Amino acid sequence: MNLLSLISSCLFLSLTLISIPLNSAQCIDQPYPTQPNIKLASKCLLVKKQPMKNVNYQVQNDTNMFVIQFNCEIKDITRCAKVKSSFEEAGLIISSTLILNTPILINAKFREMESAGILGAAGPYRTMPMKDDDGFERLYPQSLVKQFQLSVHPEFAPVDIIADFNSLIPFWFEGDPPITSQQIGFLELIIHELMHGLGFASSWNVYLDNFPEAATPEIVGLTTGTTLPDLNAKFVFNGFQESAFDKYLILLPENKLISSYANELNKFADFGTTYENAFDFLNQFVVSPQFLVAKEIFSSSISHVDSLTYTNTSEFLMTFSQEKGRTLNDNIRIGGNYAGGAIGHKLRLILESLGYATKESPNYKSPSPPDLPFNEDLNSSSWNNFSYKFYHTFVVGITIIMINYL
Numbered sequence: 001m002n003l004l005s006l007i008s009s010c011l012f013l014s015l016t017l018i019s020i021p022l023n024s025a026q027c028i029d030q031p032y033p034t035q036p037n038i039k040l041a042s043k044c045l046l047v048k049k050q051p052m053k054n055v056n057y058q059v060q061n062d063t064n065m066f067v068i069q070f071n072c073e074i075k076d077i078t079r080c081a082k083v084k085s086s087f088e089e090a091g092l093i094i095s096s097t098l099i100l101n102t103p104i105l106i107n108a109k110f111r112e113m114e115s116a117g118i119l120g121a122a123g124p125y126r127t128m129p130m131k132d133d134d135g136f137e138r139l140y141p142q143s144l145v146k147q148f149q150l151s152v153h154p155e156f157a158p159v160d161i162i163a164d165f166n167s168l169i170p171f172w173f174e175g176d177p178p179i180t181s182q183q184i185g186f187l188e189l190i191i192h193e194l195m196h197g198l199g200f201a202s203s204w205n206v207y208l209d210n211f212p213e214a215a216t217p218e219i220v221g222l223t224t225g226t227t228l229p230d231l232n233a234k235f236v237f238n239g240f241q242e243s244a245f246d247k248y249l250i251l252l253p254e255n256k257l258i259s260s261y262a263n264e265l266n267k268f269a270d271f272g273t274t275y276e277n278a279f280d281f282l283n284q285f286v287v288s289p290q291f292l293v294a295k296e297i298f299s300s301s302i303s304h305v306d307s308l309t310y311t312n313t314s315e316f317l318m319t320f321s322q323e324k325g326r327t328l329n330d331n332i333r334i335g336g337n338y339a340g341g342a343i344g345h346k347l348r349l350i351l352e353s354l355g356y357a358t359k360e361s362p363n364y365k366s367p368s369p370p371d372l373p374f375n376e377d378l379n380s381s382s383w384n385n386f387s388y389k390f391y392h393t394f395v396v397g398i399t400i401i402m403i404n405y406l
């Protein structure tokens with residue numbers, strides 16, 4: 001980590017110059033899980049609370065720490081009940097692996113979507129900047145920040161995870177007659193998606209629609225709403241921001257922390273540099289040396305594990321696609337009946353690296369509240385044309401692994 005802290009000290013030197021004492025952080029809300037490209041910048045006040053007395057209390061492993069707010073928008077009440085109980089079962093399975101001290105609220109919807117090709121999705125409703133021990137601020141999902149029981153944290157949204165699934169898909173539910181070759185196991189899908197909601201997600205992505213050959217982390221202040229960008233709004237560069245998940249990613253075969261690339265990108269300009277508008281920023285970015293770095297990272301799906309390596313193993317859960325015609329239990333059996341069930345050993349280590357406590361590693365690894373001020377005077381520019389390839393981009397060439405850092 002020495003290398004990284006060395007680099008980050010340069011970065012934070014420039015930050016201190018523009019620091020204005022303010023009390024809000026810039027959170028990102030993604031209210032529509034199947035349209036994750038719609039991101040709303042939300043100013044979160046830093047709120048104070050009394051930490052709980054005994055942060056590490058361990059709930060019974062049969063307590064469901066997920067609270068489901070379920071809206072079933074179809075008429076088939078039997079199917080609605082199956083969907084709801086799958087969410088509950090998924091919550092129980094995750095609760096038995098993680099030690100959670102604060103309930104996680106899932107707002108889930110089951111409805112007929114516009115197209116029969118969309119399965120559905122789930123993700124954090126709000127992610128918030130937190131300061132890691134290497135000096136970088138990264139975006140943490142609210143579900144995780146809640147567990148840290150910090151005395152100061154960015155304000156929470158009323159919901160932790162938002163989920164939306166398509167009733168047009170031939171899902172198979174636990175207890176149904178044997179699965180057919182076209183059916184998709186719903187329980188496995190939910191657990192997979194909840195993992196994304198808990199923070200198994202990189203912020204590196206293709207954000208520059210006109211340049212699909214370049215990937216960057218989240219661009220602070222550049223939100224992607226449904227309206228056209230306001231060309232008159234000044235754009236203030238406040239950096240490229242990774243997610244908590246990115247902290248431990250290593251790019252192979254270079255064997256370099258992916259964060260070191262984020263740090264290179266952040267040399268593009270001093271934080272606080274103002275551009276005429278978002279397009280002016282983009283135009284300058286694509287002719288900068290940093291753009292070449294962004295191109296180097298492209299072609300990786302870093303929010304899933306490699307299919308060739310992990311399909312048919314105990315780490316099947318976070319591969320990019322779910323095999324049709326196989327139930328969760330089938331996959332667990334094919335993977336060798338791992339004692340942890342759906343949550344493989346490596347996946348558990350990743351969750352621990354993110355900061356979650358587990359029975360095997362019962363301490364949370366908490367970052368600090370953010371100290372990067374969000375400049376209240378500057379409006380965030382919105383941008384409509386970023387493409388979003390999070391669940392769709394697929395890996396060619398570069399393998400990315402995550403190390404467990406204890």
Ligand SMILES: *[C@@H]1O[C@H](CO)[C@@H](O)[C@H](O)[C@H]1NC(C)=O
Pocket residue numbers: 061062096
């Ligand atoms: C709870 O944990 C104990 C020991 O680790 C185990 O024997 C038991 O089956 C678990 N119960 C559930 C519901 O997972």
Ligand SMILES: *[C@@H]1O[C@H](CO)[C@@H](O)[C@H](O)[C@H]1NC(C)=O
Pocket residue numbers: 307308309311312
């Ligand atoms: C997984 O197993 C199935 C069935 O045995 C096989 O058809 C498929 O090729 C395997 N996939 C990988 C990536 O090993």
Ligand SMILES: *[C@@H]1O[C@H](CO)[C@@H](O)[C@H](O)[C@H]1NC(C)=O
Pocket residue numbers: 233234377378379
């Ligand atoms: C920010 O937006 C508000 C209202 O949309 C506007 O009145 C204000 O002038 C804007 N500020 C800047 C710095 O663009």
Ligand SMILES: *[C@@H]1O[C@H](CO)[C@@H](O)[C@H](O)[C@H]1NC(C)=O
Pocket residue numbers: 228229384385
């Ligand atoms: C966004 O993309 C659409 C179609 O791809 C195009 O017509 C529109 O001009 C673009 N908007 C901006 C602001 O680039």
